[in-house]
Amino acid sequence: MNPFSNFNAGMVEATLKGLTETLQKAGVSTTDVTGLGLTREDLSPILALMVPTDTPVRNRLRRIGGNGPAHAWYQQIAQADTDGSLFFGTTPSGAAFAAGGLPVKTASKYRRVSAPFVQLGDQVNVTIFDQAAGRSYSDLLQHETDVALMNTALCEEWMTINGDSSVNSLYYDGLLKQVNTNIVDAGGVQFKLSHIASAQQKVYDLGGMTRMNVMSTRMKRKVNDLIVASYYGIRQMTSVAGANMFGGGINVKSWDFGYGDTDLIQSRYMQPGAGTSGGTTETILCLDEQSSGKDGNAIEMVDLLPVSLFDLGMITSSHQKLVMEISVLKLTSPNFQGKVTNLAAPTYNT
Numbered sequence: 001m002n003p004f005s006n007f008n009a010g011m012v013e014a015t016l017k018g019l020t021e022t023l024q025k026a027g028v029s030t031t032d033v034t035g036l037g038l039t040r041e042d043l044s045p046i047l048a049l050m051v052p053t054d055t056p057v058r059n060r061l062r063r064i065g066g067n068g069p070a071h072a073w074y075q076q077i078a079q080a081d082t083d084g085s086l087f088f089g090t091t092p093s094g095a096a097f098a099a100g101g102l103p104v105k106t107a108s109k110y111r112r113v114s115a116p117f118v119q120l121g122d123q124v125n126v127t128i129f130d131q132a133a134g135r136s137y138s139d140l141l142q143h144e145t146d147v148a149l150m151n152t153a154l155c156e157e158w159m160t161i162n163g164d165s166s167v168n169s170l171y172y173d174g175l176l177k178q179v180n181t182n183i184v185d186a187g188g189v190q191f192k193l194s195h196i197a198s199a200q201q202k203v204y205d206l207g208g209m210t211r212m213n214v215m216s217t218r219m220k221r222k223v224n225d226l227i228v229a230s231y232y233g234i235r236q237m238t239s240v241a242g243a244n245m246f247g248g249g250i251n252v253k254s255w256d257f258g259y260g261d262t263d264l265i266q267s268r269y270m271q272p273g274a275g276t277s278g279g280t281t282e283t284i285l286c287l288d289e290q291s292s293g294k295d296g297n298a299i300e301m302v303d304l305l306p307v308s309l310f311d312l313g314m315i316t317s318s319h320q321k322l323v324m325e326i327s328v329l330k331l332t333s334p335n336f337q338g339k340v341t342n343l344a345a346p347t348y349n350t
Helices: 009-025 044-050 056-060 128-132 137-162 193-205 217-231 235-247
Strands: 040-042 062-065 070-076 110-116 118-127 183-185 212-215 254-256 261-266 282-287 299-315 318-331 338-343
Touching (some): 044 137, 044 299, 056 212, 070 318, 110 318, 183 193, 193 282, 193 338, 212 217, 217 261, 217 282
Parallel strands (some): 183 338, 212 261
Antiparallel strands (some): 070 110, 118 318, 282 338
């Protein structure tokens, strides 16, 4: 006997409509699995709590959201004014005008530039072997995710300093490539404190204010050594040897070279030959990441996709996830940046 023989078409339709409404009220929905998007977990808050010490530049940069395959923005054109500082349009002498007149019109000091977003990340693998060896899946997943997350941040730090899209089209251009103004060429000599002061003066004259000097660990030791010897008078204690006793014990983290306090930041990714074709010479970046221009901070990161975790499922004999971000480095005010180049490999008072 057919159990539905007593139902006519109208009754069946009404019953199905009632069930559909009940399911919708209960919050139940159906999902088409064809082309289903990957499940995403935002890891940005976790990375912010980690505050990795080996990503000092990344930790300082403001991050904003982006859209589309590339990011476009207005970039200030490096241009000194006769009045001695940077103005976004006409200078004070042209801005002052009489009744019935008009201020002097000047050429735009901005240009529109764009850069494509770049993907970078790392894989998370939880293998069947590791689980069979006695470790729990959740512990393995957490450990592997933390490692991949940290490594992605390190890769971004490296690219933010050393990236060169002409060498690898999958890179975005880093600071060594993009900072092309306010350059002090040391001519292959040993570093002097006046080198940084000269670069900072160039930045200041164009309206910027250097906030951080980024250098290699070796160069940071040299800067530290010179500041201690020159300004603290330790040399007077027991001649030059006296300064060496304190060289490793006093860490000068910031210094005023005449244009405001600037942080002295050492980075493991500022290697000899960085920003050049190679060799042993070194570079110091003098950066202003905080001053605001027409289109955001002087330096900032733009995220099309913040650092996130995606579940890729089982692949071969491991459960794989992907930690990745889609970002690009944005330099709004190149005239607020500077660098000291062609510094000889540092020597110390030993």
